[in-house]
Amino acid sequence: METEPVIVSFTDKSTGTPTKWKWTFGDGTTSVQQNPIHKYSKAGKYTVTITVTNAAGSNTVTKTGYIQVTAKPVAAFSASPTSGKAPLNVKFTDKSTGTPTKWQWNFGDGTTSTKQNITHKYSKAGTYTVKLTVTNAAGSNTKTVSGYITVKK
Numbered sequence: 001m002e003t004e005p006v007i008v009s010f011t012d013k014s015t016g017t018p019t020k021w022k023w024t025f026g027d028g029t030t031s032v033q034q035n036p037i038h039k040y041s042k043a044g045k046y047t048v049t050i051t052v053t054n055a056a057g058s059n060t061v062t063k064t065g066y067i068q069v070t071a072k073p074v075a076a077f078s079a080s081p082t083s084g085k086a087p088l089n090v091k092f093t094d095k096s097t098g099t100p101t102k103w104q105w106n107f108g109d110g111t112t113s114t115k116q117n118i119t120h121k122y123s124k125a126g127t128y129t130v131k132l133t134v135t136n137a138a139g140s141n142t143k144t145v146s147g148y149i150t151v152k153k
Contacts (some may be wrong), residue, residue, distance in 0.1 A: 001118065005042075007038070008091075009036075009037050010037070010048070011035050014052040018053060021050065021052055025067075026067065027040060027044075040069045046067040046068075046069070047063065050095055070137045073099065073100040073136050074096060074098055075100075078092075079093070083150040083151070084152065086125050089120070089122075090120050090133060091117075094117055094132070096143075102114065102136075103116050105132055106132075108129040109123075110128070126145045
């Protein structure tokens, strides 16, 4: 997996001494160079095709999902309920984008978790700030919601 944007150098390894090349990069662009360099700007999986031609004819090779470009994740979450009497069980739901592979919750009461979705028990009255950091191959992102959970006596 590569992080966005990514620049890829393609190398023609065809046999039969081709005289023409047509590359299709899977993002709507093409090239007629023998060994093109291409920039992928958006996250996704891209299928790459090369068609080579010589005096005897042409041949095509397609590699499905050959290039994978990953976007940095964006942390987001919800909680339910956000207020109530102690002890209060709060269900936290990850709503992050960018396909995170790691989660780090800080519930504001001195406890943490690395689960994607979790129910956390607040034992003491107070107002708590919740923080979620999500990570993938492209990097990490943190969302902090100040005073998100209110626990009453």
